[in-house]
Amino acid sequence: MYFGACYYPEQWPEERWETDARLMQQARFNAVRMAEFAWTRLEPSEGQYDLSWLDRAIDLMDRYGIRTILGTPTAGPPKWLMDLHPDIYQQDIYGRRKGFGARRHYCFNNSTFHTYTKRIVTQMAERYGSDSRVIGWQIDNEFGMIDTARCYCDSCLNAFKAWLQQKYGTIDAVNEAWGTIFSSQTFRSWDEVHLPAYAVHQHHNPGLALDFRRFSSDSVCAYQKLQIDIIRANAIKSQPITHNEMGKYNHIDFYELSKELDLSSLDIYPNMKSEPKDRPSYAAEQHDMTRGFKGGRNYWVLEHQSGAPGALTMAPTPVPGEIRRWTYQSVARGADAIVYFRWRTLPYSIEELWHGILQHHGDPGRKYEEVKRIGQELEKLAPLLTGTTVKPKVALIRSYDNDWAFELQPHMQGYEYIKHIEAYYAYFYERGIPVDILSPEADFTKYSLLITPNLMMAKESTVTALHRYVANGGCWVADFRTGAKEWNNQMTQKRLPGPYRELLGIDVEDYGVIEAHEEIGIHDLSTGATYRSSQWYESIELLPLGSPAQPMAVYTSGYYKDTPAVTRRAFQKGHAFYIGTVLEKQGLYAILDQIVDEAGVTSLIPNLPAGVEAVARVDADGGGREVLFLINHTAVEAVVSLSDSWSDALSDQQLKGPLVLNPQDVKVLHQPKTIPMLFG
Known part of the structure; x- marks a missing residue:
């Protein structure tokens, strides 16, 4: 178990460093994260490298029993570099070039920036790749954050064309996949391909817009791999490579980003959530997502809230005991490293309100004493936790491709794909039932229950795997819009639910939105209770199969009154369930209670108290x-x-x-x- 904080020696007088190291040692720290924002200190001018200060910092920490996780500093290209090569700046959808002043201002596809990236990463990798005091590498910092995953410059346009050529082969195949015959949008050659930048109403072809999101995510992955390859060529095996992912957001496909990493990592700030009652679930979900990026493996937390976050305004300050509670939530869900952000609150620049363990004055206070207690406890717990992980029997599928598709076309007013997933997640969280959150391409054969919210599109391999999963005894829960689209974001021309029609044993005869003023209910045939349905309905017919589907709930109003709203079908050794509407919390929980019982899944603690x-x-x-x-x-x-x-x-x-x-x-x-x- 690694335990420590983010420490930036370049931001403090060197005569203060030893005081910090001594206080860290007393708090039982054994790790710090350094250097991910220090490019201008590491390379003050082009080709003039100075790593001597970092040598001294690593050496000092080691003398106090503290090892170092090094970050590559590419999230903040220095001013001299941007002035030399302004083409590195990102360009927004309006054709405006972004400027200097924050961070993450570079284009992932700019070849000039790739050259400078290779140089600085090579300097660090050759210097510290064989240094046993360095226990890991973080690539860059929070890829995609502050709206930086997608760029609309000429470098990206050319890279997008190359990406399309590799994927489709011919421009005719692109036209077919995107349906460009509509509104005379057909491309005659690759030269005519454009990016989904500013246009009338900003409504671009859904196929183009989805492919651009996929391309942008792939561009981030390729840029990360450029750095990984350099470090792997120089690093010893005891230095795993990771990235501090923010997978709750959908800027990047974090399953793909994680494939080249040795382990996933997370930056977690529980108090950023606005509703206090939802904060524990909000944080827990991010932990479970991060564990799922590598198929259910343990991970590191490289930024863990230790004070009130804030740039212009502050989020709530952690009350006594709260940092400890959050830390144990992280450890419980599979974190094998806790690195608090940050050690000491900075008195200047855009993070002067982003508080750490120590206040601006740098003297130990109540947060330090709380962290010190945690350090003592984790030191005692480490032997007990070594070799352990979280092994849920339930998997919840989160697909970035479907997230992007619903972002482009939400179908319903106010609908968000991620909030729909959160509704399912909240049920399992409140019931005390562990969950893995996985890619649609993950191996889910070891799970008793599988939930695939809004799996509107899927690769053929996923379709096949779902059929095999149910046939072999799994319980699968699908819901509305499942199978409604092809992988290219076109609507399917099959009867819904598309490739799952016989597996689920149903036809979706009709569908539509439920307006806010409409009172649509469903009647639970098992409990006799009635619950509210909102936003979306699907009128379902049961197929006349040898093992027919059975209704679990029916609509109580609308032209589809008395038709199934929720169904269950036995299929070979397993069961397939379908929920054709958006259920209020009580209704969703009642249906899931029945499904969980069918799957043989139990709570860790029955009748767990609220909170x-x-x-x-x-x-x-x-x-x-x-x-x-x-x-x-x-x-x-x-x-x-x-x-x-x-x-x-x-x-x-x-x-x-x-x-x-x-x-x-x-x-x-x-x-x-x-x-x-x-x-x-």
């Missing part, structure tokens, strides 16, 4: 070890019922029966029988 989070880490190799985290995210006392005997890993007390969790409290429990295996 209490339960997560377990278990042996990655299938051993019997289980570490159970109970986290009270509320300001009131909560009582959790334990059915077995547990040992409190922090106090070494034996526990059974009702367990009282104080406000903001955390318990880390394990079965007493696991102690000999760990320490014997």
